[in-house]
Amino acid sequence: LDRCPHRLAPLSEGRIxxxxxxxxxxxxxxxxxxxxxxxxxxxxxxxxxxxxALRRACATSLDVCVVDGIIWAWAAPLLxxxxxxxxxxxxxxxxxxxxxxxxxxxxYFRELPMDASTLLExxxxxxxxxxxxHGTISRRGAALPVRLRLLGEVxxxxxxxxxxxxxxxxxxxxxxxxxxxxxxxPPLPSTGSVRFVAPHFVLSRTDRAGSYSDWNVVYxxxxxxxxxRLFVRIVFDAAKMSGxxxxxxxxxxxxxxxxxxVINHAVLEDDNILLHLQERSLASTSAAGSLGExxxxxxxxxxxxxxxxxxxxxxxxxxxxxxxxxxxPGLPPxxxxxxxxxxxxxxxxxxxxxxxxxxxxxxxxxxxxxGYGVYWAEWGGAxxxxxxxxxxxxxxxxxxxxxxxxxxxxxxxxxxxxxxxCGKALRSARRARALAPLAQWAGLVGFxxxxxxxxxxxxxxxxxxxxxxxxxxxxxxxxxLSLSALGVALAYGAQAAERALTEGASPPPRNxxx
Numbered sequence: 001l002d003r004c005p006h007r008l009a010p011l012s013e014g015r016i017x018x019x020x021x022x023x024x025x026x027x028x029x030x031x032x033x034x035x036x037x038x039x040x041x042x043x044x045x046x047x048x049x050x051x052x053a054l055r056r057a058c059a060t061s062l063d064v065c066v067v068d069g070i071i072w073a074w075a076a077p078l079l080x081x082x083x084x085x086x087x088x089x090x091x092x093x094x095x096x097x098x099x100x101x102x103x104x105x106x107x108y109f110r111e112l113p114m115d116a117s118t119l120l121e122x123x124x125x126x127x128x129x130x131x132x133x134h135g136t137i138s139r140r141g142a143a144l145p146v147r148l149r150l151l152g153e154v155x156x157x158x159x160x161x162x163x164x165x166x167x168x169x170x171x172x173x174x175x176x177x178x179x180x181x182x183x184x185x186p187p188l189p190s191t192g193s194v195r196f197v198a199p200h201f202v203l204s205r206t207d208r209a210g211s212y213s214d215w216n217v218v219y220x221x222x223x224x225x226x227x228x229r230l231f232v233r234i235v236f237d238a239a240k241m242s243g244x245x246x247x248x249x250x251x252x253x254x255x256x257x258x259x260x261x262v263i264n265h266a267v268l269e270d271d272n273i274l275l276h277l278q279e280r281s282l283a284s285t286s287a288a289g290s291l292g293e294x295x296x297x298x299x300x301x302x303x304x305x306x307x308x309x310x311x312x313x314x315x316x317x318x319x320x321x322x323x324x325x326x327x328x329p330g331l332p333p334x335x336x337x338x339x340x341x342x343x344x345x346x347x348x349x350x351x352x353x354x355x356x357x358x359x360x361x362x363x364x365x366x367x368x369x370x371g372y373g374v375y376w377a378e379w380g381g382a383x384x385x386x387x388x389x390x391x392x393x394x395x396x397x398x399x400x401x402x403x404x405x406x407x408x409x410x411x412x413x414x415x416x417x418x419x420x421x422c423g424k425a426l427r428s429a430r431r432a433r434a435l436a437p438l439a440q441w442a443g444l445v446g447f448x449x450x451x452x453x454x455x456x457x458x459x460x461x462x463x464x465x466x467x468x469x470x471x472x473x474x475x476x477x478x479x480x481l482s483l484s485a486l487g488v489a490l491a492y493g494a495q496a497a498e499r500a501l502t503e504g505a506s507p508p509p510r511n512x513x514x
Contacts, residue, residue, distance in 0.1 A: 001060045001078060004029055005037070011059060022059070035061030068095050069107070070219065070231060079375070092157070092197050095233070098215050102239025104253035108264040109231045111414040113272055113403055116200055116220040116228040117340050117365060117373055118279045122271055123202045123218045124194055124357030126163070133270045135509025148194065148356040154363045158196040161357055163206070194357055198364065199374040212240040222376045225396040226279065230268070257421035262500045269409045269504040276408055282341040283398055337395025339371040369394060409504030416501045429497040436491035443484025450476035 002010050009026035017023045021030040021038065030039035037057035043050050063074040063085035074085035099105055112119060122128065130143035147164030192206040192213075204216040219231040238249050252260070341347075344362055365371055372394035416422040 001062075003059070005057045005059060029057070031059045033061065035059040065090070067093065068099075068233075093201050093219075095203075095215075095217060098203075098217065098235055099233075100237075102237065104236045104238040104249050106234040106253065106260060106264070107232070108234075108261060109229065109415070109419070110265070110268060111223065111418075112228050112230050112268070113226065113276045113408050114228060114279050115226055115340065115373065115398075116222040117361070118275050118282075119218075119220040119228050119230060120196070120200070120202060121358050121361055122275055123204070123216070123220070124161075124196060124361055125354070126194070126204070126357075127352075127354035128271075132274065132510065133267060135512070136267050136270055140510075145352070146354040148353050150356055150360055154360050154367065156198065156368055158198040158201075159360050159364065160196070161194040161360065163190070163192040163194060164353075196357075196361060196364070198368070212237040222374060226276075226398040232264075256425075257419075258425040258501065261415065261419065261422055265411055265415070265500075265504055266509075269506075270508045270510065272408045272504075273405055273506065273508070276403060280398060280402060282344065282347075283338060285342050337372055338397045339395075340365065340373050341371070405506045406503070409506050410502070411500075411504055412502040422501055426498060426501045429494045429501065432490055433494035433498065436487045436494060439487030439490060440484050441487075443480045443482070443487060446480030446483065447477050450480055 002012050004011055004024040004026065006024065006027060006029050009024055011022060011024055011031075014023045014025040017030060019030075021032060023030045028039070028041045029037055032038050035058045037054055037059070040050070040054055040057070043054060045051075060077065062077065065072055065087055067090050072090055076083045076085075126148075127143075127146040129138045130140055134140045148161045149164065151160045151162050153159070190206050190208050192204065194205075195203045197203070200220045200222075202216075202218045202220070204218075205213060206215075207213045214237065215233075215235040217233040217235070221229040221231070223229050236249050236253075238246050238253070241249060252263075255263075341362065350359055365373065369375070375394050412426075416426055
């Protein structure tokens with residue numbers, strides 16, 4: 001896709017010229033919206049052979065459209081399909097009746113160090129909020145049972161879960177301090193729903209009892225093995241909020257984008273390290289069957305599966321579901337491919353209804369991707385024998401090297417370089433940091449000069465009768481010190497802004513001393 005037919009230079013490094021053409025950065029070849037090459041600067045008009053080459057030269061062109069502020073591309077040609085673009089396919093992802101007048105909308109995106117399926121599993125698990133995000137957006141002491149119930153079946157297009165009320169009466173077990181903390185500031189009982197629309201969309205709605213609603217809209221886009229791109233839209237029904245909470249959320253919605261994004265970074269980074277490590281454990285086959293001694297599946301799974309499904313998901317002697325070995329059309333069995341979570345039914349202990357979203361997603365992955373993940377990149381080679389382990393797409397193994405903690409919370413490459421407001425803020429912070437020493441030294445030099453006896457001799461008005469000039473000259477030492485102090489403050493502020501835009505903190509707030 002990202003190749004010029006001339007010398008295969010990346011077109012993404014080029015520009016859109018003044019005529020709306022995509023210009024290659026290497027030799028200036030230019031392409032129109034249909035992908036046809038319409039300009040070769042090196043082409044001689046009387047060179048008939050080169051003119052014929054111009055007619056053959058073309059770049060890959062995909063149909064695109066914009067829905068709810070997101071650019072969608074019809075990628076079928078990249079996967080060897082000739083199926084024409086169908087905009088109606090996007091109707092499933094429209095945010096109807098979510099973004100209405102009076103709502104506060106927060107948009108955010110970031111590259112994440114985890115597979116798209118791991119990200120989706122996390123979003124379908126509301127019970128993790130009180131613990132993983134303690135100290136940022138929630139508290140451990142406010143944790144209550146979360147009841148999720150599968151509505152209908154897990155089908156090709158996804159599934160939907162109903163979220164039951166959380167109440168103190170349903171609390172099963174907790175420490176005395178936690179119960180006391182929850183009693184002092186009990187969370188509002190809430191209901192709602194969680195809907196997964198295959199293959200990468202989750203819409204969560206939470207209805208606070210007698211109050212407002214909020215929505216969490218997530219698009220999880222696979223980019224390469226062990227990585228994904230998150231697009232998230234958080235919507236609050238601020239019109240129904242009263243008092244300080246409504247004012248606070250309206251203020252949050254009015255924040256400059258860089259500041260809002262930095263706040264969101266901190267929330268995402270609560271999950272980054274643990275999900276990256278968890279994903280590698282899930283993909284490992286060395287621990288397959290490690291929970292076999294429990295001798296039975298999760299109660300959630302057996303309750304949510306119908307009798308008609310039991311035949312297709314019966315167990316072999318190894319404990320692996322037959323559905324996990326089945327592959328979607330066009331994906332032949334291949335020993336070099338890796339499942340996302342081999343034998344997860346035996347390896348994971350999922351005893352509560354809060355795990356219903358996780359179980360449903362894993363069942364969907366087994367049934368419609370063979371457990372290898374969504375088909376998002378071409379699979380090279382004609383036969384299994386001719387193929388090496390894939391670099392991308394379903395079944396591609398995770399990178400061999402585990403990322404460092406610092407890399408897992410970095411913000412520069414994962415967001416700031418791709419975000420126009422944050423990129424501008426970073427450039428401004430770096431300019432301010434470069435100018436700060438000048439202000440510091442100018443202030444110090446000015447103070448030294450204004451305090452010297454020579455200065456008084458050169459400007460006798462500084463000690464003469466009151467007047468504007470005399471006042472200014474008399475204040476010169478103080479003004480110089482103020483300029484130096486301003487330079488120091490500018491340096492610290494610019495450094496803090498640069499750090500906030502380029503790197504996160506580790507350990508996360510939940511692991512820091514109170």
